[in-house]
Amino acid sequence: MxxxxxxxxxxxxxxxxxxxxxxxxxxxxxxxxxxxxxxxxxxxxxxxxxxxxxxxxxxxxxxxxxxxxxxxxxxxxxxxxxxxxxxxxxxxxxxxxxxxxxxxxxxxxxxxxxxxxxxxxxxxxxxxxxxxxxxxxxxxxxGEVLPYAEYLRKRGYVVSGDVAGGVRTSVSRTGDDRSTNDTGLSPAAVPTVTASRSRLRGPARSVTPGSSSSGLRPPDQGRFGR
Structure with a gap:
């Protein structure tokens, strides 16, 4: 050795x-x-x-x-x-x-x-x-073979779900503090929200779940993809 x-x-x-x-x-x-x-x-x-x-x-x-x-x-x-x-x-x-x-x-x-x-x-x-x-x-x-996106969800790095307005979100969490607030996100985390607009018309926009009644925030704080 x-x-x-x-x-x-x-x-x-x-x-x-x-x-x-x-x-x-x-x-x-x-x-x-x-x-x-x-x-x-x-x-x-x-x-x-x-x-x-x-x-x-x-x-x-x-x-x-x-x-x-x-x-x-x-x-x-x-x-x-x-x-x-x-x-x-x-x-x-x-x-x-x-x-x-x-x-x-x-x-x-x-x-x-x-x-x-x-x-x-x-x-x-x-x-x-x-x-x-x-x-x-x-x-x-x-073992079970998983797509990479499903692996991320099972490990807790990504959570998915439907929110009001018909926008499906996939939120990436960073940070180890998993305590949540009314948005369901960790306060210590800086989320990146990717959304696909399924029933709404118009161009994609940056959103933060629970940020306001309109669900909008300045474009420089998030990224959006179809």
């Missing part, structure tokens, strides 16, 4: 208890920092990397594992064997261990690698030989 602790401020991270990940959203900077950290830790393992049959690489999305391992002599087939984010979604710090369990469950993979990356530039890697059958892996493929 190998470790690397380096300073890379602003890389995507999520503190314990936080609902959202934070970052500077500088993609090139982030990808380079992750690729350098993963390459250093995996490259420092005392193994023949060309013999790796499965690799579970840091995977907040389905593309980054391949980019992070680009400088390593590990083929894409091995990376695919340890990539599960495209099947179970981003499970945070648990995604790589789950990918490693899937890799170890493959009887044809004699040598597996896992590479972890944490906020601030910290990374670690380990190598495993042999196989391991873990219970519950098959259940992960039995």
């Amino acid at each position: 190998t470790w690397r602790a380096d300073e890379a401020p602003g890389i995507r991270f999520r503190q314990r208890g936080d609902r959202k990940t934070e970052s500077l959203d500088i993609t090139t900077y982030g990808r380079n920092a992750i690729r350098d950290a993963v390459g250093h830790t995996v490259g420092s393992l005392d193994i023949d990397l060309e013999s790796v049959a499965a690799a579970a690489i840091y995977q907040p999305d389905g593309k980054l594992p391949y980019r992070a391992s680009r400088d390593l002599p590990i083929d894409n087939q091995a990376v695919q064997a340890g990539t599960v984010v495209d099947r179970i979604g981003d499970a945070g710090a648990a995604t790589v261990p789950i990918g490693l369990l899937f890799a170890l469950a493959d009887d044809t993979a004699d040598l597996s690698v896992a590479a972890f990356f944490g906020g601030g530039g910290t990374a670690s890697a380990l190598a495993c030989s042999g196989n391991l059958q873990a219970k519950g892996l098959a259940d992960l493929d039995d």
Whole structure:
């Protein structure tokens, strides 16, 4: 097992208890920092990397594992064997261990690698030989497949409903304070309201539910889409 602790401020991270990940959203900077950290830790393992049959690489999305391992002599087939984010979604710090369990469950993979990356530039890697059958892996493929908009509603990021006047609204909430007022929105949240006009005529207008009897507010405070 190998470790690397380096300073890379602003890389995507999520503190314990936080609902959202934070970052500077500088993609090139982030990808380079992750690729350098993963390459250093995996490259420092005392193994023949060309013999790796499965690799579970840091995977907040389905593309980054391949980019992070680009400088390593590990083929894409091995990376695919340890990539599960495209099947179970981003499970945070648990995604790589789950990918490693899937890799170890493959009887044809004699040598597996896992590479972890944490906020601030910290990374670690380990190598495993042999196989391991873990219970519950098959259940992960039995989940319900949802459209992204429905996922947002189930997680509470978006709420939908009908309001007076025939305008269907979809309100995005930000902030963790979910206490509500007479509008049904969190006081700490800054909502973005998207409405489609189903029974009213005329151009789309910006609205805030409960803001006034007319339901109108200045256009610069919201966005409207058909």
